[in-house]
Amino acid sequence: MNIDFYFKFVAIFFGLVLAQLLPTPTTWASPRVEQRQGEVVYVQDGDSLKIRIDNKVKIVRLRGIDAPEKGQPFAEEASLFVRRLTLHQHVTMNVYGEDKYHRILAEVFMKDGLNLNQELVRKGLAWPHIAYTRDKTLHELEREAREAKRGLWVDNHPEPPWVWKRRHDK
Numbered sequence: 001m002n003i004d005f006y007f008k009f010v011a012i013f014f015g016l017v018l019a020q021l022l023p024t025p026t027t028w029a030s031p032r033v034e035q036r037q038g039e040v041v042y043v044q045d046g047d048s049l050k051i052r053i054d055n056k057v058k059i060v061r062l063r064g065i066d067a068p069e070k071g072q073p074f075a076e077e078a079s080l081f082v083r084r085l086t087l088h089q090h091v092t093m094n095v096y097g098e099d100k101y102h103r104i105l106a107e108v109f110m111k112d113g114l115n116l117n118q119e120l121v122r123k124g125l126a127w128p129h130i131a132y133t134r135d136k137t138l139h140e141l142e143r144e145a146r147e148a149k150r151g152l153w154v155d156n157h158p159e160p161p162w163v164w165k166r167r168h169d170k
Helices: 003-021 025-029 075-086 116-122 136-148 161-168
Strands: 034-045 048-053 056-062 090-098 104-109
Touching: 034 056, 034 075, 056 116, 075 116, 104 116, 116 136
Parallel strands: 056 104
Antiparallel strands: 034 048, 034 090, 048 056, 090 104
16 A cells, blocks of 8 residues: 555544544634523613622623713613613523623523614614624614614714723723
């Protein structure tokens, strides 16, 4: 048997075995999602809630979006919208882990299936956070809200919260 053939055969064989053992790129890109349920007990602002989960109150940060900060235009509208929709309601969350402040990062869903994160962007009350999401749906909802001049998009150039915070946290 030709020795080159043997080495090629062994290399291909082990390459195929190794390919089966390693995670695929989609596995690397897909964060582990855990589904949890709880009751909203407090609304801090347009993108942070306190939710009772298993008899413990946890701070939940809406994943992938950023609502206006206190003092920014539409901050109160975003908070009020979230409060009216969620306070004392049971919600389901897709939990993606925690942020550096130990807040739970989640998509929040109402009983009727409404995605709170998406609805805030659809109403023009939050931005997809450019540093933390590549969610095409959020970006499409922002484009639609911008074109319809909904919420904060009545202003042609509203200042995103991450820019506003840099200017005011000095």
